[in-house]
Amino acid sequence: KEKLNFAYGYPANSAVGLAVEDYAAAVAERSGDNVTVTGFPMSLLSLPETSPGVRDSLADVGFVLTPYYPAEYSNNLFLHEQNLLINLAENPTGKEPLAFTGAMLEYTFNNCPECLEEFKAQNQVYTGGGVTPLYNMLCKDTSITTIDDLKGKRLRAGGAGFVRFAEHFGAQGVRLPVNEVYEALDQGILDCAMLSAPELTNYNLYEVVTDITLDVPGGAFAGVASANVNADRWKAMSNEDREALLWGGNAMTAATTWNFYTDDSAAVQKSRDLGIAFHEPTPELLAAVKEFAAQDLKTVSGLFKDTYGVERAEEITAEFAPILEKWYGLVADISTKEELQQLYWDQVISKVDPATYGQ
Amino acid sequence: MKPIGKLISWLVAGASGIAGIMVLLLVSHVTIDVLMRFMFSTPLDATILYVSAFYMVAIAFLPLGLVEEKDSHIAVELLAEKLPNSVQSVLAFVALLLTAVVMAAVAVRTGQEAMSKYAAGAYSIEASGKVIIWPTYFVLPLGFGLMALVAAWKLIALALGRDSGLSILTVEDPYLSKETPDV
């Protein structure tokens, strides 16, 4: 009998916490209760501690965010940076994050040995991913609809890419931890925060946000290894148990992405009900956002090749885009979490051989 | 004993000196960032990274040797001070031994972590580009190591019954230096 501890730096009732429940159920079911999983929300390892924590076996499984450790995970991070491709989608359906998850899963498992090597170097085995909804402008007492509206605004920027976005449009990118956004919007230190809609619920931003512009700046957070297993633990397991963990990783990937996806529409609906104003970006602004995304993808590719040691940067960019296109088609008819889970399993994870993977 | 004690005190003073500079940098960096953001609409890049990874880590761990040297650790005297003197010196001995061993272990472990960060060339990606952060990890083995060293040296001095030769830096007080109030 195997008992595994799963550490994740989010509350128990969050999208991630609920996904971990799915993970535990999937693993128990698939292994015939031979492998049991206990979730540890926030108390065992914080978000930045999760990667080293799984490496040193403080937890057996962990929800690892690769952007915390760019030197260790530069290739994985480069895949995440492809998220701006979402903005370039020809006919956006809102399901882009579901497709991006699939594309990233497929590319990581099948086409990116250096990505898997990075996890191996951290004594971890990758078994799943996940992607958040699109980033929006959540503003207080100001609205963003035109290119000019962005000029001189103070925008909360989560990472270097958002700072580039802000500067491109003549705004200021202010780096603040997400749990300080509430106060900063309230006091007027920020005009807007570039965050996905579920953060309205997670951080109670409803109370301060007055105006929302959806899909600007766009892009999504994809730097997620949602169920990394400690490699020593993995190697000591039977093939059947490993297969159960892959099944679990698949469930985790689908549940994380699906929970975020449904949280997104729920958060938007709740905001409308509360009377928060929603604004449509002008076609000029949308075009400018697309133009920025195309340009920034080139910038990022150059940066990662020259500065951050991703040797295949151009090749990865070239290979990844068609896979993402394929996934836009694959997710088109998906309407439940179970369907999504089946899709990821059939397309990607079922093809992973538990006997040889992660050795 | 004296020369070694002096050398240790010199190392401790050097490490604390750096921590002191970091405090000033922290305060001025944040102040300038706020001013630039508010008055000139151009916030500084990577303030959060510098404040947390560079200044805070240094301020938290570099002065540990000084804290040990000055005996300003926070400890509970309540019960210990009621015990006979002989027992108290045994307790002091045990406390120093435990401090030296535990801090040395933490220094070794954080040192390993620092070496692996050095090997990986750990950096952070900021708007201005790559900021190297692996050196900040070396602050921990340095700080914990100095604390272990000071405790070990005090232990040796206590065992030999000799003066440790560590300098005792006293903080002067503008109000209370002349007469001590009845406490």
Place this chain on the structure above:
Amino acid sequence: MSELQIAGLFIGALFFLILMRVPIGVSLIAVSFAGLWSMFNWNIAWGSLGIVPYNFANSWVLSSIPAFLLMGFICYHTKLTQGLFSAAQIWLSGLPGGLAIASVFGCAGFAAVTGSSVACSAAMGKIAVPEMIRHRYSAELATGTVAAAGTIGALIPPSILMILYGIISRQSVSQLFLGGLVVGVITLIAYVLLIVVRVKLNPDLAPPVHTQATRTEKFRALGQTWPVLLIVIGVFAGLFGGVFTPTEAGAIGATLSTLVALVYRTLTLRALRMAIVETITTTAALLIIAVGASLLTRFLALSGIGDALSSSILSFGVSPVLIMIGIVIVYLLLGMMLEPVGAMLLTLPVVLPLVDETGFSLLWFGVVLVKLLEIGMITPPMGMNVFVIKGVVGNIASLSTVFKGVFWFVIIDLLIVAALIAYPDIVLFLPEMFAK
């Protein structure tokens, strides 16, 4: 032995080491390490030592602590605080324990600027305690007052603890802030009354000063308060004017104090050096304890304390009030050894569902929880606020003296908690009034 019994054994060892005068930080690290090693294996224990210290200190939010400490030390070493307390002395001479009462109000003022009670105590400790001692207040009353009044820092908004609770429980932060404001003000009034009564009963605690100051002298004294007032007004205006965040407020306060001291012509290189030395030693002495406490939290989490907690709470009975009393007792016990954030992360996953079943509102519980966790900040043996005060006052008072000093404040706090359970509307009326 079960994992919980092992955990109990190690908690016992921790108390023993602390009582034997082993530094608290060293005791916590040693016990957590040994606990993880014996309950699990060497890799887990050894790994935790490499992960926790760096990630704990690498924190933007914590940076307000050295900044507020520096502000307090600069104000003190450049004598900026003298005028304020002379004025308080003259104006409050008729009031028993006037300076202690002024300190409580000072803490409440700082509470509105900082989000944590440690930052609050750090800022006020060096400003208020030595002044009270100079006016022959008992060290117990002087230190105890500021340590306890610091807890108001997390009740009056902004409050890091309430934001964290809001995130975990999905409760409205602004509603929590309103409830916290009420409880903060109630605590403030109760502390003031306590000081008046104690000093009336035992005037030696705070010898009355008989100054026959004339009206002109009184107003001249007020004139001497400008340095501190300038700093406080500057920090307030900036915070509420949207210039900086509560985390940044400490750095702005420290810069302002330096500038004011420059204008006041008391800023010497020596004073600055003393302020910096005290800032770094106090920060390091506090953070090594916080790192140790954080390690202990991981040990307790892995030992499966969560399930044990919920079963022990349920053992109190089935009625909502009995369960709530069980929860209060559990938090008072946890508060003895854990710091608030660790205690919250460790317990909320099991406690929130229990609270929900009792029918008490989660909003109400958030405010009561923060009050309980803040009581933990001043109860022995692990009381971070008490440690801060001990850290900033140096040899003026021993740790035991400060703990003795907070005793009556803890009693008052318990009465407040009892009142909040008996009359939940005390917490809820203001949030409900402003409900959207």
